[in-house]
Amino acid sequence: MIKGVIFDFGFTLFYFDNPSVERYYECFKKGLLKSIARLKEKQVWNENLTNEAFVKNFSKKREHFFRKSLKTKMEYPTSLIFQNVLESLKDEEIIDNLDNLTESAYNELAELYHSCEEDEWEPFENTKETLEELGLKNLKLALISNHPNHKTIKNVLKKHGLFKFFNVVVTSAKYGKRKPDPNIFYHTLKKMGLENQGNSVIMCGDEYADIIGAERANLQSILFERKYKFPFEKEINVSNLRKINNISEILDFLE
Ligand SMILES: [Mg+2]
Structure with missing residues (x-):
């Protein structure tokens, strides 16, 4: 039984609906721009940092963790990718400090990043x-x-x-x-x-x-x-x- x-x-x-690689990228880019807007609101940003540079950094890290997960079978949550990207921007002295970012702030960034996808699933x-x-x-x-x-x-x-x-x-x-x-x-x-x-x-x-x-x-x-x-x-x-x-x-x- x-x-x-x-x-x-x-x-x-x-x-x-109509899943394609292009559609996924477009959707995640939309979400990521919302996360960037949130970082700017929290003043975790530098006027010399462009949205494009952040998107590029994020995509690189996401790709890195994706490859790592294929090997290790572990999941690397989106909040961790944000943390990783922001910590390396701080190490490179592009961003001054991350004091405004608590664990729940990283979770919020991840939620915004996936918000477009949230609207698409039926x-x-x-x-x-x-x-x-x-x-x-x-x-x-x-x-x-x-x-x-x-x-x-x-x-x-x-x-x-x-x-x-x-x-x-x-x-x-x-x-x-x-x-x-x-x-x-x-x-x-x-x-x-x-x-x-x-x-x-x-x-x-x-x-x-x-x-x-x-x-x-x-x-x-x-x-x-x-x-x-x-x-x-x-x-x-x-x-x-x-x-x-x-x-x-x-x-x-x-x-
Ligand atoms: Mg499935």
Whole structure:
């Protein structure tokens, strides 16, 4: 008997209209300009520093941490990238001091950076009714997202009235490691009150990290097949892989 279901967030419960690399960059640039405006308000700025130079610095660091995360499988949260960028600008004596920046200020910068993305994610047509139906079945529901800012995921869920359906919401930003590391799944099971019961829990996601992670942690898995392919996707080699094309089809796998 199934006791719990864990969902992935992006392209499983939510979609981003017309996703493309250009669209992502455009969206993040918009967010980053908001973070820059906040830094100026807080007077953590220097008139010789241009927005372009800051964007360039930030992009370089983000790329650096992205490559590092591929190697280490760790998540480097966006707040940490801001801290890193600003500390190096201070070391180079471009910015005088960072005294106005507390931990919550770094979190706020990260939230602004992801604010455009927050507006773009929309739930699939059947997401809400499927979660409602699952909720009626006395199952534990959780979400695991590989995302560098915990608050962004929470905000999107709340904005669409879906946060209330989840017993547990885990992000790699908060936990520190990314799917497919089995530990993020063990951590989630424990928080669901289903420790060592992975074989009665279904993980549903749209990519390699979800399915292979679930296999490593001995969970059941179901692939949500996306309509479009992403570049550089890893092939999922799992025998008898169960697949669905509509999120509501998960209801057929609960017996
Ligand atoms: Mg996904």
